[in-house]
Structure formats: structure tokens, C-alpha cells
Amino acid sequence: PPKGMNCLILGETGVGKSMFASLMHEYAIEMKVKSENSPFIVFNCADYSNNPQLLTSQIFGVKKGAYTGAEENKIGLIEKANGGILFLDEVHRLPPEGQEALFMYLDTGYFRRIGDNENRTSDVLIIAATTENPDSVLLKTFTRRIPMIINIPSLKNRTLEERLFLIKSFFKYESMRLNRDIYVSLNTIRAFLSYDCPNNIGQLKNDIQLVCAKAYSEFLTNIRPDVRIYSGSLPSYIREGLYKEKEHRIMWNKLVGEDIEFF
Numbered sequence: 001p002p003k004g005m006n007c008l009i010l011g012e013t014g015v016g017k018s019m020f021a022s023l024m025h026e027y028a029i030e031m032k033v034k035s036e037n038s039p040f041i042v043f044n045c046a047d048y049s050n051n052p053q054l055l056t057s058q059i060f061g062v063k064k065g066a067y068t069g070a071e072e073n074k075i076g077l078i079e080k081a082n083g084g085i086l087f088l089d090e091v092h093r094l095p096p097e098g099q100e101a102l103f104m105y106l107d108t109g110y111f112r113r114i115g116d117n118e119n120r121t122s123d124v125l126i127i128a129a130t131t132e133n134p135d136s137v138l139l140k141t142f143t144r145r146i147p148m149i150i151n152i153p154s155l156k157n158r159t160l161e162e163r164l165f166l167i168k169s170f171f172k173y174e175s176m177r178l179n180r181d182i183y184v185s186l187n188t189i190r191a192f193l194s195y196d197c198p199n200n201i202g203q204l205k206n207d208i209q210l211v212c213a214k215a216y217s218e219f220l221t222n223i224r225p226d227v228r229i230y231s232g233s234l235p236s237y238i239r240e241g242l243y244k245e246k247e248h249r250i251m252w253n254k255l256v257g258e259d260i261e262f263f
Contacts, residue, residue, distance in 0.1 A: 004033060006106055008091075008143065009129040011152035014202030017129040018042060020152060021087040024127065028085070039084035041077055045093035052095035053114070059088070060101055061113035078111055082122045091128035092137035099142045102126070106145040155200045160193060163204075167192050170205050171263075174212040180219075180227050182212060183262040187231035187242060195241030207238060228262070 007024075009017045021042075028034040048055035053067065061076030077086055088094070094102065105111040106126065110119040134143050155163065167189065175182045188211075197203050211229055218224045231239060 002033065003123070004028060004085075004125045005148045006126045006146050007128070007148040007150055008134060008146045009127065009150045009152060010134065011129070011131065012154045012200055013131055014200030015152045015154055016201045017152055018087060018089060019201075020150070021085070021127045021129065025085050028125075034084060039081050040087070041081045041084065042087045042089065043077055044089040046090040049090075049093040052098065055094065056098040056101065057114045059086075059094075059098065060111055061116075063113050063116035067115065073113070076111075076113065078105065078122050078124055079120070081124045083124075085125045085127055088126065088128045090130060092130045092132045092134075096139060099139045103139070103142045103145045106142075155197050155204065163193055164189075166201060166204060167208065168263075170208040171212070174209060178212070178216055178227065180216070182215065183226060183228040185228075185230050185262055186260060188229050188234060189263060191231055191234055191238050191241040193241065194244045195238045196244075207235075210235075211238075 009020060011017050022040060025034070025038075025040040029036060029038065043058065045055060048058060057074065057076065059077050061079060062074040064071065064073045101111060109121050109123075111122070112119060128146070130137065134149075171182055171184055192204070192208070197207070211234060212227070214233065215224070215227045215229045219227045231242065
């Protein structure tokens, strides 16, 4: 649709919900639905979960004198994101009154700053995300206003082909960051394909970054002549992937072959 559709993205920690939202923003610009300079604002509701009033005021803004400490008028994120996308991560942390204010905005296009009677408007696409079951943590009146629910699968629910693609992508990214070729052993790739990675794609990316940093430091200190990663130098929890899932062996051979020692 010309203005897009408000969305709720579901998925475990680290599956790539915020990355998916940023790709939606890039796509909107590419398709000329949003302008080149349209804002993409990311806000994690968990950062203010111990202060519901402050959390709600961050999103909607505050009128001077609305509560103790509100010494000036403050613009909220809905106004700052005008013409673009506001990504609200961990939206279940929003208190009921905040959810009600948000569904009023989704319904009418109008909102009010805290302590203000004036209706304001802003042209913002809302993308919300949660790690929780929306039926138990979000008001029905709120979820009914969101026409599009997107479920992003966890790493363990993805195919090995997808996981291999992610592993290669992250190694390529590290190679570009270091501006050096990185040599990765066959067993290292196998370990990354099968190890237990509870925090999903975010953890996979961090773990690859860590082993690349270690290999790079060994190169800088002349322990190795190049940036080379062996399975023996992997942390034990990653190396355990080599001893798991024997049925993966057939898939390994199909995906990465046996004739290559280093990638």
C-alpha cells in the first residue's frame, strides 16, 4: 500500500527482528514509497521498562509541567519519525496506557503528548517487535490494529543451507572489515553449522567476529603468517558442533565437500 502497513514482528532474541525492520526501510526507499532522507528510528522499550511514565513520554512527548521534572515541552519519537518508520522493539514492555495511546494513533492518525489536550498528527509507519507471545502480553485492542504479523524463525528452525549462507556472509563481512583474506578450515565451518547457538543469528555473528579477532591478533603478533582459523582454536562450546548430529555429515559433504581444506 502507498503508506505501507503497520507490522508486528515475532521471534526469539537474536533472530534478526531489527535487521529485518531496517531492510523494510531500505526497501521502502528503493521502491520510492519513502524518501531518501526518511527517518528510521529504533527504540527499545526494555530500556525504560522500570519507569512506565518515562517510557510512554519517550514515544509520545511531554507537555511542560505534566509531571515533576517535566520542565519543558519535549518532542516524542512519533513526531521525530514523521515521514519514516518507528521501530519499537520489545513493545510488550509498553504499559497498558501506552499501548492504548499507540492503538489510538494507529486508528486515527492522532496522538497527544503526555499532559496535553492538543491532538497532533504524524505520518509514521509503526513496526513493533516482541520476543513474547502477543496474546498474553499485548492488549487485544492493540494487536487488532496491526494487520501484518511476521514470524521470524530461530536459527535451529532454519535449514543448514540457510545457516551456511549466514556463516559465509559473516566471514566475508569480517574479511572486508579487516581488509584481509581469512582462511577458514573445513572443520571450523562444520562446527559452526552444528553447534548449539541459543541466541540465534546475533550470537552466530558475534562468535564469528570473536574467532576472526583472535586469528587476526595471532597474525599481528607473528604467531601465524596469515589470518587462519583452525577448529582446534575454537572455543569448546563451538567445537562441540563437530561431535553432534551425525546425520549432518551427509549434508556437510553435499554443502561444503571433502576436498577443500580451507575456505
